[in-house]
Amino acid sequence: MGIQATYYEIIEQDSQKGMIMNPDPAPALKKIPSVTLLLEEQEFRQLAAWNSRKYLVHMIRELLADKRKAILSGQETELDLPTLWRELEIRLKTSAESHLRRVINGTGVVIHTNLGRSLLAAQALEQIQTTARYYSNLEFDLQSGQRGSRYSHVEDLLIELTGAEAAMVVNNNAAAVLLALNTLAKGKEVVVSRGQLVEIGGSFRIPEVMTRSGALLREVGTTNKTHLRDYEAVLSDQTTLLLKVHTSNYRIVGFTAEVPLEDLVALGQRHGLPVMEDLGSGSIIDVSRFGLEKEPTVGEVVRAGADIVTFSGDKLLGGPQAGIIVGRKNYIQALRSNPLNRALRIDKLTLAALEATLKLYRNEDQASQHIPTLAQLSISLSELQERARRLFRLLKKNPAAGLKIEIIPTTSQVGGGALPLSFMNSYALAFSSEEESVSEIEKKFRSFSPPIIGRIEKEKFLLDVRTLQKEDFPFIARCLTAWGS
Ligand SMILES: *Cc1c(COP(=O)(O)O)cnc(C)c1O
Numbered sequence: 001m002g003i004q005a006t007y008y009e010i011i012e013q014d015s016q017k018g019m020i021m022n023p024d025p026a027p028a029l030k031k032i033p034s035v036t037l038l039l040e041e042q043e044f045r046q047l048a049a050w051n052s053r054k055y056l057v058h059m060i061r062e063l064l065a066d067k068r069k070a071i072l073s074g075q076e077t078e079l080d081l082p083t084l085w086r087e088l089e090i091r092l093k094t095s096a097e098s099h100l101r102r103v104i105n106g107t108g109v110v111i112h113t114n115l116g117r118s119l120l121a122a123q124a125l126e127q128i129q130t131t132a133r134y135y136s137n138l139e140f141d142l143q144s145g146q147r148g149s150r151y152s153h154v155e156d157l158l159i160e161l162t163g164a165e166a167a168m169v170v171n172n173n174a175a176a177v178l179l180a181l182n183t184l185a186k187g188k189e190v191v192v193s194r195g196q197l198v199e200i201g202g203s204f205r206i207p208e209v210m211t212r213s214g215a216l217l218r219e220v221g222t223t224n225k226t227h228l229r230d231y232e233a234v235l236s237d238q239t240t241l242l243l244k245v246h247t248s249n250y251r252i253v254g255f256t257a258e259v260p261l262e263d264l265v266a267l268g269q270r271h272g273l274p275v276m277e278d279l280g281s282g283s284i285i286d287v288s289r290f291g292l293e294k295e296p297t298v299g300e301v302v303r304a305g306a307d308i309v310t311f312s313g314d315k316l317l318g319g320p321q322a323g324i325i326v327g328r329k330n331y332i333q334a335l336r337s338n339p340l341n342r343a344l345r346i347d348k349l350t351l352a353a354l355e356a357t358l359k360l361y362r363n364e365d366q367a368s369q370h371i372p373t374l375a376q377l378s379i380s381l382s383e384l385q386e387r388a389r390r391l392f393r394l395l396k397k398n399p400a401a402g403l404k405i406e407i408i409p410t411t412s413q414v415g416g417g418a419l420p421l422s423f424m425n426s427y428a429l430a431f432s433s434e435e436e437s438v439s440e441i442e443k444k445f446r447s448f449s450p451p452i453i454g455r456i457e458k459e460k461f462l463l464d465v466r467t468l469q470k471e472d473f474p475f476i477a478r479c480l481t482a483w484g485s
Pocket of ligand 1: 313
């Protein structure tokens with residue numbers, strides 16, 4: 001009776017969806033075995049040796065339920081034990097795989113937040129391995145034999161690279177901003193231009209972080225124009241900090257005005273107020289050397305007089321997820337002693353990767369070559385074209401049935417909320433088909449293991465060679481060989 005009820009319910013649902021139905025599902029349905037019966041079969045008993053009985057029963061139940069649906073909808077008409085066994089085996093294998101896994105980035109977005117932002121340099125990976133495998137002097141001073149500080153491993157490097165007096169690192173830039181505001185401005189007013197009240201990636205919004213930090217937001221100016229006199233007009237004995245926020249992921253263009261950092265610093269000095277800049281992406285080297293829009297480097301911001309500067313470790317810097325804070329000694333000291341810092345602290349593997357990444361910046365050419373984010377941003381157009389041709393030739397060797405492939409010029413993006421107006425010329429392989437829609441093509445590429453992620457443009461599926469890695473090429477070729485099957 002139970003089965004009958006389910007049977008009609010499912011038919012009802014499926015007919016609403018307009019699916020084809022099996023006119024006579026009863027014979028195949030009768031063949032669906034019971035869970036207990038299956039567990040007695042030789043092959044299933046083998047699986048039981050590797051999986052808990054409870055888990056196996058759960059997986060078998062799920063499989064049988066799916067089979068019942070497939071038979072009722074007419075997608076399947078037959079059922080036999082070897083097939084059931086094979087399918088169960090595949091399902092168990094899939095569920096044993098890591099959920100967080102590698103994907104191939106063909107989107108052309110170099111710092112893709114959804115795909116894990118920056119890739120790490122080989123030097124950073126090596127340091128992670130060693131630090132994870134062995135004990136380390138994380139908080140141990142080898143000179144004195146006493147307790148040490150976890151910041152000591154990167155502080156001198158950051159000072160050297162940015163010219164700041166002091167530095168520390170936390171979990172990410174959002175944490176850096178929260179910690180700074182909470183330490184320097186809790187219960188007091190922080191002045192920010194209305195043009196800089198940004199939202200980054202949906203969850204980081206300056207007004208909300210401000211509220212959580214306990215600081216009071218004092219907005220000044222308008223969306224498009226803020227003048228120094230706007231800041232001046234709201235200063236009172238409640239004011240404790242002047243904040244500048246990098247409008248990372250958007251630009252206000254046209255009739256606009258922003259107060260330069262130098263003028264804010266001068267204002268701060270006249271009134272004894274510190275100035276903080278949330279740089280967002282923050283770069284140690286001038287990215288205009290790659291043909292990108294000129295952005296002030298962290299060093300330039302420090303030299304312009306900012307007292308506190310915060311930026312991300314895994315955006316333009318090309319390191320691990322981290323929030324880097326540089327600035328005046330007294331403020332950094334205060335941030336370090338804030339109890340909140342303990343909850344936001346950086347872990348040792350991140351620290352290992354960050355130190356190795358920062359070391360590469362001692363030589364800019366070395367950094368551009370070894371740090372994948374910078375390497376991808378600096379590939380020449382002729383090299384990109386050469387790569388596109390190489391991949392094209394590889395794919396043409398075993399053409400996929402019905403799939404049209406061409407090389408087209410395209411533009412890649414920096415991503416990570418950095419330089420939203422900088423589009424870099426690049427080349428992509430474009431896929432289209434008479435038989436399959438572009439969304440079907442996209443889905444198929446996404447279903448390989450590792451999944452291949454690209455983007456759809458003008459009814460074509462694009463793989464931008466800028467973000468593809470060398471070892472991705474033969475894999476993509478193998479996928480196309482298996483395209484029809
Ligand atoms: C990206 C960004 C943040 C957040 O940095 P995370 O490292 O992702 O926490 C904060 N402020 C600005 C201006 C940003 O661009």
